[in-house]
Amino acid sequence: MDRRASVPESNRRRPGGRSARVREAILRATLELLAERGFAGITLPAVARQASVNKTTVYRWWSAPLDLVQEALTDFEALALPDIDTGSWEGDVEAFVRARLRLIRDPMAAGILRAVIAMGGSDTTRGEWVDAFWKPRERKWRSPVERAIERGELAASAREVPLVELVAGPLLLSHLATERPLSRKEVSALVATIAAGVTALHGR
Amino acid sequence: MDRRASVPESNRRRPGGRSARVREAILRATLELLAERGFAGITLPAVARQASVNKTTVYRWWSAPLDLVQEALTDFEALALPDIDTGSWEGDVEAFVRARLRLIRDPMAAGILRAVIAMGGSDTTRGEWVDAFWKPRERKWRSPVERAIERGELAASAREVPLVELVAGPLLLSHLATERPLSRKEVSALVATIAAGVTALHGR
DNA sequence: CCATAAAAGCAACTTTAGGTTGCTTTTATG
DNA sequence: CATAAAAGCAACCTAAAGTTGCTTTTATGG
Numbered sequence: 466m467d468r469r470a471s472v473p474e475s476n477r478r479r480p481g482g483r484s485a486r487v488r489e490a491i492l493r494a495t496l497e498l499l500a501e502r503g504f505a506g507i508t509l510p511a512v513a514r515q516a517s518v519n520k521t522t523v524y525r526w527w528s529a530p531l532d533l534v535q536e537a538l539t540d541f542e543a544l545a546l547p548d549i550d551t552g553s554w555e556g557d558v559e560a561f562v563r564a565r566l567r568l569i570r571d572p573m574a575a576g577i578l579r580a581v582i583a584m585g586g587s588d589t590t591r592g593e594w595v596d597a598f599w600k601p602r603e604r605k606w607r608s609p610v611e612r613a614i615e616r617g618e619l620a621a622s623a624r625e626v627p628l629v630e631l632v633a634g635p636l637l638l639s640h641l642a643t644e645r646p647l648s649r650k651e652v653s654a655l656v657a658t659i660a661a662g663v664t665a666l667h668g669r
Numbered sequence: 670m671d672r673r674a675s676v677p678e679s680n681r682r683r684p685g686g687r688s689a690r691v692r693e694a695i696l697r698a699t700l701e702l703l704a705e706r707g708f709a710g711i712t713l714p715a716v717a718r719q720a721s722v723n724k725t726t727v728y729r730w731w732s733a734p735l736d737l738v739q740e741a742l743t744d745f746e747a748l749a750l751p752d753i754d755t756g757s758w759e760g761d762v763e764a765f766v767r768a769r770l771r772l773i774r775d776p777m778a779a780g781i782l783r784a785v786i787a788m789g790g791s792d793t794t795r796g797e798w799v800d801a802f803w804k805p806r807e808r809k810w811r812s813p814v815e816r817a818i819e820r821g822e823l824a825a826s827a828r829e830v831p832l833v834e835l836v837a838g839p840l841l842l843s844h845l846a847t848e849r850p851l852s853r854k855e856v857s858a859l860v861a862t863i864a865a866g867v868t869a870l871h872g873r
Numbered sequence: 874c875c876a877t878a879a880a881a882g883c884a885a886c887t888t889t890a891g892g893t894t895g896c897t898t899t900t901a902t903g
Numbered sequence: 904c905a906t907a908a909a910a911g912c913a914a915c916c917t918a919a920a921g922t923t924g925c926t927t928t929t930a931t932g933g
Contacts, residue, residue: 482901484909503787505709510891519911524892576790582846583707583787586780592848599847626862627839627855634838635831642786642841643803644796651831658830662866686930688880714920723882728921 490516491523495537500576504584507534535594538581543574546605554613555660558632561606562656565633569640579641603629623667631659694720695727699741704780708788711738739798742785747778750809758817759864762836765810766860769837773844783845807833827871835863 494516498506507530513520527533538544546568549560568574585595606629613619635655639647647655698720702710711734717724731737742748750772753764772778789799810833817823839859843851851859 483899484901487910501790503707503709503790505707508891520892521894521912522910525909578846579787579790583783585845585848586705586707586783596848599849603847625854625858627843627851627859630839630842630851630855631835631859631862634840634842635834636838637846638834638838638841639831641789642782643807644789644800645803647831647834650829651834654829655831655835657870658835658866659862660866661869662862662864665865665869666861687928688930691881712920724921725883725923726881729880 487516487518487522488526490518491526491533492537492540494518495533496541496573496577499534499537499580500573503576503580504530504534509533531591531594534584538577538598541577543568543571544577544602546602548605549609550612554609554616554618555656555664557609557613558628558660559656561609561632562636562652565636566652569636570646575641578637582641617669619663620667620669623663626663626667628659628663691720691722691726692730694722695730695737696741696744698722699737700745700777700781703738703741703784704777707780707784708734708738713737735795735798738788742781742802745781747775748772748781748806750806752809753813754816758813758820758822759860759868761813761817762832762864763860765813765836766840766856769840770856773840774850779845782841786845821873823867824871824873827867830867830871832863832867 491512494512495507498511498515509523509527509530510520512533513523516523523533527536546561547564549557549564551557551560569578581595581598584591586592610619610623610626610628614621614623635647639645695716698716699711702715702719713727713731713734714724716737717727720727727737731740750765751768753761753768755761755764773782785799785802788795790796814823814827814830814832818825818827839851843849
């Protein structure tokens with residue numbers, strides 16, 4: 466049986482010492498290449514070079530670039546969003562924007578997000594996986610709206626507003642696509658506009 | 670002197686007939702591969718195959734994938750946005766969203782946008798070029814806000830609102846990144862929220 | 874309409890880089 | 904400290920990018 470591409474850390478036979486170090490180096494190298502060169506930059510020999518590890522070692526445990534990327538991203542916690550609960554939903558929006566800004570300003574995180582975006586599209590296998598990648602990160606952020614509705618700050622109709630997209634989309638466009646980051650003023654205006662719009666239509 | 674990668678259509682020595690057909694086929698093939706496989710899919714032999722053209726012909730006129738992509742995108746008019754002027758700025762916002770939706774739903778346009786996003790980042794040469802790619806497409810869409818201010822619909826302070834990002838960002842995120850397109854309802858809510866927010870803060 | 878030179882096509886070649894294999898050396902672990 | 908797991912090494916195969924000299928096709932001007 467081929468044990469490659471299906472061996473989580475815990476199932477490795479010698480998880481202590483060198484093996485662990487080598488594995489870490491390989492997954493870190495994968496993220497570095499992914500951020501710098503995109504998915505196209507991930508070949509097993511390239512990862513081995515970046516990690517200063519012999520390529521046979523990489524081939525022993527992973528069989529394809531996608532496996533490497535998948536495993537590396539699972540381990541990469543920086544892309545996770547913090548829990549946000551400021552007490553008011555406007556505060557939550559502001560906090561979310563700030564958190565997202567910090568994240569997207571980190572070159573490695575930005576590069577990785579770009580790569581993940583590029584990996585979507587026609588190819589079904591990748592597409593499904595990319596979907597699985599985003600889902601948990603989105604779900605985490607429906608709750609503030611729900612809480613606001615429970616608190617009576619917003620009407621139930623607020624659920625129709627695609628808040629995640631409204632808040633994160635502009636940052637994505639300005640930082641990742643056009644690479645003309647929003648100014649301090651524009652960020653403030655962004656938050657204010659969304660807050661005012663939602664309050665005007667769904668506030669109590 | 671190397672005449673490759675610096676020969677616009679008009680400077681070719683025999684621009685009629687076959688040469689023109691071959692050039693068109695090559696640039697079309699470039700866009701197809703770019704949309705389907707991303708920038709990584711662009712190699713000169715691959716483009717030649719896709720265009721049903723001999724690879725020596727491609728090598729004769731272009732020296733690198735980036736040259737091909739650059740020239741192909743310059744010729745690709747589908748990514749241009751229509752002029753919008755409905756008379757009211759809310760109407761303009763709605764019209765812009767609809768136009769952008771149509772665009773982003775086209776698989777080829779979506780694939781190309783994804784590829785362009787992925788091409789941004791560290792590498793300075795590419796980064797500059799990607800910037801040049803977006804600029805004309807953005808500028809075209811400051812005018813509706815300006816017109817609204819001139820008409821007296823909005824206060825001058827509305828200029829601070831990053832409207833392009835606010836309107837296009839959510840569509841970008843939902844269609845290109847997460848691939849969970851907004852529903853009809855959500856699109857309406859998006860337009861309504863932005864309109865209400867801007868009106869509340871900057872309306873007259 | 875035809876002569877001709879530009880440009881496309883073709884085939885054989887070199888080079889580069891991904892991927893494979895058998896073996897040796899290092900080292901975690903009982 | 905014995906030993907087996909895992910990393911390293913070197914030589915290899917293969918596929919695809921890139922190159923070259925030449926032949927065939929065809930746009931174009933006289």
